Amino acid sequence: MSSNHNRTRPPSLPADGGRPRRRLKTKPLLVLLVILFVGNLLWFIAWLIPNQPGGAEEVASVDGEEITRQEWMAAMEELHGRDTLLELVNEKVMATAAKEYNIKVSDKEIDLELAMLRSAQEGVDKTLYAADEEQLRDNLKTQLILEKVLTKDIVIDDKAVESFYQENQSLYDIKDAYRSRIIVVDSAAEADKAISELENGTSFEALAKERSIDTATGSLGGDIGYITKGQSSVDSKIAETVATIDVDGWSDPLEMEDGRIAILSVTEKAEGQTFSYNDVKEHISRELALEQLPQSVTPEAFWREFDAKWFYGE
Incomplete structure (x- = not known):
């Protein structure tokens, strides 16, 4: 298995100790x-x-x-x-x-x-x-x-x-963000087949379009945008794992909260930044x-x- 398959890390706590933050309109x-x-x-x-x-x-x-x-x-x-x-x-x-x-x-x-x-x-x-x-x-x-x-x-x-x-x-205090793709399948056996194809040179994007049972992301080649470690708006397993994957690598099969199996890939890393008051x-x-x-x-x-x-x- 590729060296990209690293152990997951626990999500980090907010810098303010979990205090709710007011967000401006986006x-x-x-x-x-x-x-x-x-x-x-x-x-x-x-x-x-x-x-x-x-x-x-x-x-x-x-x-x-x-x-x-x-x-x-x-x-x-x-x-x-x-x-x-x-x-x-x-x-x-x-x-x-x-x-x-x-x-x-x-x-x-x-x-x-x-x-x-x-x-x-x-x-x-x-x-x-x-x-x-x-x-x-x-x-x-x-x-x-x-x-x-x-x-x-x-x-x-x-x-x-x-x-x-x-x-x-x-x-x-902006966290690192990872542009990610995902393949969603309904069994561990299907996930193993997908990983085998990736290791044999099939592109992640093409495989997501062909095999992912999540049609919304599959039609986009698995693209799910930028994810940050511990992000609350995505599946917790994805949020925990994204920071452990090398760029252009992929994860081991992940069992998501809804029982489906996902393979996660990172295509780009946007470095975090801290902005001062000025x-x-x-x-x-x-x-x-x-x-x-x-x-x-x-x-x-x-x-x-x-x-x-x-x-x-x-």
Whole structure:
């Protein structure tokens, strides 16, 4: 058996001794990032497809009846065109807003948001982490511009910011995070067969799609996003084991709480970071200001200001 199969370690206690920690809002950001990623992915697929005069090229056929490139592209636009174009317009709108209001977003700010996003998952957000890091950073930049525009006229007292930091300092002591994949089977015998195939060179991603009985993760090649040691929102056996697996290695079969058997793999390790008060005070101030807004605001609210128009009209 591979040296990757190490003994599990017990989950660590929070630095504050288990005291409940107040978390700032993350759901709207997660939802927006998922939408942005899906839009960008579809746009990239369309960009890869070369233009053909008339669009009459056959791309598939069923019982001798052809499906043309034009039909394919029309179906893609009907299903996804509006969302893809919406994402592109909003990206341009926020870039224009940044110039208009002289808003800057630094790499260090994006580093913080990315670390916070990985550590603050309330569940397994698989679609979000299917994005490559460069695209994710671009999407975070767009979101930060929006938040800075929305909060530029809201003043938050420094004492409130410092008080929040003191009460929630452990939020900014970010643990190591492990991007993971999983294969779920219903018996130890099936798990042994899967490990045998892995040892013979089958890719973990392909095997997850073929053998995992968990269809939600299996369809994504087993991707379950970033997991931290002791994370409460995933199966305890996974949370205990993830930190013991080498990158590109896999675990021994794990019996999960529901009785199913899992094989866990780690594809990437994101090193933990500790952020000081000076690192996070602007982040906290902005989040506290966002909580004062009466409702959520999207980039579309700025279309009229920056004369944005699109194919779909109003």
